[in-house]
Amino acid sequence: MLKRLSVTADERTCINRTIVGRLLQDSPHVQLPNFTTISGTDVRCLFDHYDELYFGSWLRRALGVIPLEFRVSPRMTRAGGKTGFWRKDRNSPIERFEIAISSTLLAQTFSDDQADRTIRVTGLVCRTRLDALMRIMEHELVHLAELLCWDSSSCSQDRFQSIAWRAFGHTDHRHALITPRESAAAVGIRPGTHVRFDCHGKSMHGFVNRVTKRATVLVHADDGQQYSDGNTYRKYYVPVEMLEPVD
Numbered sequence: 416m417l418k419r420l421s422v423t424a425d426e427r428t429c430i431n432r433t434i435v436g437r438l439l440q441d442s443p444h445v446q447l448p449n450f451t452t453i454s455g456t457d458v459r460c461l462f463d464h465y466d467e468l469y470f471g472s473w474l475r476r477a478l479g480v481i482p483l484e485f486r487v488s489p490r491m492t493r494a495g496g497k498t499g500f501w502r503k504d505r506n507s508p509i510e511r512f513e514i515a516i517s518s519t520l521l522a523q524t525f526s527d528d529q530a531d532r533t534i535r536v537t538g539l540v541c542r543t544r545l546d547a548l549m550r551i552m553e554h555e556l557v558h559l560a561e562l563l564c565w566d567s568s569s570c571s572q573d574r575f576q577s578i579a580w581r582a583f584g585h586t587d588h589r590h591a592l593i594t595p596r597e598s599a600a601a602v603g604i605r606p607g608t609h610v611r612f613d614c615h616g617k618s619m620h621g622f623v624n625r626v627t628k629r630a631t632v633l634v635h636a637d638d639g640q641q642y643s644d645g646n647t648y649r650k651y652y653v654p655v656e657m658l659e660p661v662d
């Protein structure tokens with residue numbers, strides 16, 4: 416199936432238009448290409464349309480009774496999507512799959528103030544959140560298909576990239592969605608930055624240790640936890656917009 420899979424650019428345009436039409440019509444959340452919320456059910460519907468129109472429902476047949484779940488994750492702050500799979504031990508067959516999509520990256524990208532920035536996902540220009548969601552789903556579908564066929568999958572390998580190109584026209588396996596780390600860096604907040612913030616009316620000083628959805632700020636405290644630099648700190652999770660860089 417995967418070795419033969421080949422879709423022309425024209426066929427792709429046509430199939431994708433059908434998928435967009437179905438999703439906009441059926442989803443209670445995805446009513447506009449720049450939707451603001453999305454649910455696991457939307458991701459499942461998207462999967463079903465792709466499976467039907469690109470794979471002739473081969474993915475569902477290959478899965479058989481193995482469960483495949485769908486999830487939207489606000490906590491994924493680097494990857495746009497992830498295909499998870501579980502097995503009892505290394506030599507056991509996979510007994511469950513999950514496709515997760517990052518709502519944080521989609522929400523952070525495609526706001527009005529980023530209109531001048533070109534966003535590419537899998538090498539293809541995305542103009543809306545729906546474009547990006549579809550490219551992410553396509554990438555995860557190749558992971559799933561590889562896992563079903565060969566029990567392993569890696570998007571940095573030739574086999575993956577060949578399938579992704581032939582089926583979906585992908586020229587890259589990465590995304591350029593705006594991560595929390597990048598948008599924080601744009602306002603001068605990076606690991607190591609000294610910052611000030613208010614906590615229960617008190618002004619606190621510390622430095623940024625990490626940026627995920629929020630920033631982790633370490634503040635000197637005698638009763639804090641010991642860190643590898645020998646000092647003791649208390650850890651605060653602070654929304655980036657509440658941090659003020661200081662010299």
Ligand SMILES: [Zn+2]
Pocket residue numbers: 554558569570588
């Ligand atoms: Zn990948």
